[in-house]
Amino acid sequence: NSFKLKEGRFRLDIRKKFFTMRMVRHWNRLPREAVDAPSLEAFKARLGGALSNLV
Secondary structure, eight states, rough: OOOOOOOOOSHHHHHTTHHHHHHHHHHHTTHHHTTTTTHHHHHHHHHHHHHHHHH
């Protein structure tokens, strides 16, 4: 996807457990079609489709 987030490196393990740090890897694995959606409603629909393909 074109909106990849950078994964940080931290000395303290506590930072690795923050919600925002744990979600970076999941966000970067989303398909481009879902991330590049033109609206929130389109994003939700495409995200639902992408997640249903994983199950």
